[in-house]
Amino acid sequence: MLNDLKFESKSIYSDQPDINNIKPSLTPVYNNAAFYYDTAEEIENIFAGRDFGFLYSRISNPTILSFEKKLSNLENGIGCIATSSGMAAITTTLLALLQKDNEIICSKNLFGGTIELFNNVLSKFGITIKYVNITDIDEIKNAITENTKLIFFETISNPNLIIPDICGIVNLAKKNNIPVIVDSTVTTPYLFNGKKFGVSIVIHSTTKYITGNSSIIGGALIDTGNYDWTNYNNPDVKKFAQRFGHFAFISHAKKYIYQNIGVSPAPFNVYLQNLGIETLALRMEKHSANALKLAEFLTFHKNVKKVYYPLLDKEQIKYVKKYFNNLGGGIVSFELENKEAAFKFINNLKLAKNMTNIGDTRTLVLHPASTIFADFSSENKIIAGAYDNLVRVSVGLENINDIINDFERGLNKN
Ligand SMILES: *Cc1c(COP(=O)(O)O)cnc(C)c1O
16 A cells, blocks of 8 residues: 555655554654564574564664665665665665675765765775766766676765766666666655666665754665666675575675664664655755745856756756756755855855755755865865855755845845
8 A cells, every 4th residue: 555655645654563552653763772572482483584573773673664664665666774874875785786806987976975985995995986977978888897886876966966867877787787876865755766767776865855954864775676686796696686586685785784884773863764754745845946046046146156056057957857856956056256255155144054964954055165075186176066166055944035135145245
């Protein structure tokens, strides 16, 4: 029944473990490290995989499972693993798919933490990372070798808001039997359904829009069911494919990686995510509507040199229509005269908060070049779009007139 519901309904209802016939409307916080059984036989059967049961919360927990089922259902996936952070979801996915001497192809335009994970951790374990211009299909094609194990990119990158031709990349990957991993944090399952467009695995930092109010750190990965893991050239995934078939990736990622690196989220944090996601559809509509109005206002302001917003870009608007249900999302970036002007603008604001995250009910601003990208070389800052004169905005849910008034004050005051 739950699978047949529309998006808004799916984000409210999910399967819950039935415990002693108590029926709470929202899965409560099972804040336990471990769960007991009356007999040795019961616990033996759970360990052997003959029965399902909760044992230890690093491995599984009722609050976490309920959220995983909901998010998987929203993505039309075959399985989901909720993790302690977005970075943990990316790490779990990559450790499950890679071994030494493998290569990965990824976009030059990624979240700063992801690039640091690739460069400072993965590369130390014999993984070669090939960064490409993700809007250039030929460049991706030329980067593929027989050792390429996956292609990784973001639906909408920030701060420069690049949207790749997702279907073009998926088609290329299919021809070469390579899974496509997409970080959909900025688009959420409401704007983008990875399953529909052939993506293999979708990743979210649930810290952002899915929870919606900067209350917790969390992440998730979802197997869409599009990729046939029985054909994936990795000995562990092959081993799991013999027993679990289509579920080879998710069972391998869970049993060999997630459990062993210890990235289970705190049940209370997952409870807040489960609460937040109930209103995801409503919020993404409003974030997108507010962002469009703010981007339009900025376009006409005399002190603003350039505005980045997918719905205002002639090239990208076709992708917004095709992939994102015609919604541009909540991130807007813009260029001012120079760094001093950007700092002055941020310091002049009274309502919007100067913060490093995105996806909050509040409007957030940041100067990426001096913060998230501070350690990057000047050349890499330019590639990332973290220009010295650029301000990134995560547009919140306040009344748009209050946001525009605040920005007007910030831009006009000397
Ligand atoms: C925030 C973010 C991440 C990392 O998520 P955390 O929850 O901070 O670990 C990854 N990708 C994108 C696009 C993000 O915005």
